[in-house]
Amino acid sequence: MNLFACLKIGSELMTGGLLIVLIARAGGAHAEDAGEAVRTSLSGKQGSSSRNEIICLTMERSAADNDLPVEFFTRVIWQESRFNVMARSSAGAQGIAQFMPKTASSRGLLNPFDPFQSLPQSASYLRELKSQFGNFGLAAAAYNAGPGRVAQWLSGKKHLPAETIAYVRLVTGRTISQWTSNQSPSWDRPEIPKGVPCPALANLTRRADNESQIDSKAKMDSSVPIPKVSAWAPWGVQLLGDFSQAKVLTRYENLRQKYSVVLKDKDPLVVMTDGPSGRTRRYLARVAENSQQAAEQLCRRLQAVGGSCFVIQNS
Structure with a gap:
């Protein structure tokens, strides 16, 4: 990300305080690493409320750009890293969205520790996973365990890790078996009202087990024609x-x-x-x-x- 792109994001999303940090940092380093300025400002130069506000605004925009419920996306990121932009897992996942290096590279993500790069990529990846597997529960499972593992589980070839089963429940408030039932639920939780801070939403994950009402009827667009089926091939x-x-x-x-x-x-x-x-x-x-x-x-x-x-x- 060059200096001007970074400042453009800053002018749209952030407070004046962060812009000052960006300009000073990029100028002193001859604009060689504006992303480092972002990480420095997020990791300690500002108060936690300002830091969370920046992260929340970036998450809200990323969710909207990818047709994701902002609450769902926030729950995923909260479960992944607790909004820690410098998080590292024992398995090697990096940054606020916990991309594995191979996945980051395959998506063209140059710096997983830069939330302005990783959050939009994370939302885009979740959108693709939902399109592939059909609902938010299986998308969350694939984000945690990998799409290959979930595909093998759905075909009966492998089991899902216990961590992934717990992850889906924490993120969605429903079990993986509910998301794969004949009446798999849609995402019907209310969106975040304007002005509600992300930390307040993140706290909802602790009460997810008590929330509920499954949408028992799958919605279908009757205006879409049913295609003919092709012949078998190997x-x-x-x-x-x-x-x-x-x-x-x-x-x-x-x-x-x-x-x-x-x-x-x-x-x-x-x-x-x-x-x-x-x-x-x-x-x-x-x-x-x-x-x-x-x-x-x-x-x-x-x-x-x-x-x-x-x-x-x-x-």
């Missing part, structure tokens, strides 16, 4: 899943319209598999391809325009 590009075949087809059509440049002429292959409990059936929407190379090429094209996917061999 390789697939996995896109999404659901416990309702009609819903998974409707969601695929929404996805095809969103990424029409890649999926316009691609009909879905619907694969039926057992749900996590073994007592329910789950429907997976994939694009079938005749070779691994073709599937990987399609997945890369989709990722290049903002989509999420992974390649899998069809049974």
Whole structure:
């Protein structure tokens, strides 16, 4: 991030006090590391209320830019780092959003300790995970355990870590089994009212277990046409899943319209598999391809325009 970009963010989001720190720091260092000035100001030069205000404003903007409920995003970040911009985990995760170095690199995140870089990337990643897995509970699980691990769990190949099961409950107030049931809930918690500080919201995570009312009816857009289904092929590009075949087809059509440049002429292959409990059936929407190379090429094209996917061999 150059000096002018940093000052632009500052002028939009921050107090005058932080701008002074940024200018002084960047000027003294010949503007070589404005991000360091940001981290210095956040880690001790200001009071905690001012620091949290800056972080909250950045989180609110990042959530809005990615169509996330700001409360959900704040709960994730609070659970990850307690808003500590210099946090490091024993596993190697870094910064306020706790990106692993490999994930940060794959997303073009140059400095995970800079909240003005990492928070927008975190919100964008959560948006992609929700699109891939269908709801906020599974998106939270994938953020914690990785999308590959969650995909393997949904297909019955691996268990979820106990940490991830607890994480989903802390972040969403609901269990992972509720998020994977036939009547999986939508995010129906109220948004943060204007003027409510982030610390007040973060405290809600401690009471999440007592909150509740699950939306028992999945909402579907009846105006979206149901697509035809493609023939089987040995390789697939996995896109999404659901416990309702009609819903998974409707969601695929929404996805095809969103990424029409890649999926316009691609009909879905619907694969039926057992749900996590073994007592329910789950429907997976994939694009079938005749070779691994073709599937990987399609997945890369989709990722290049903002989509999420992974390649899998069809049974």
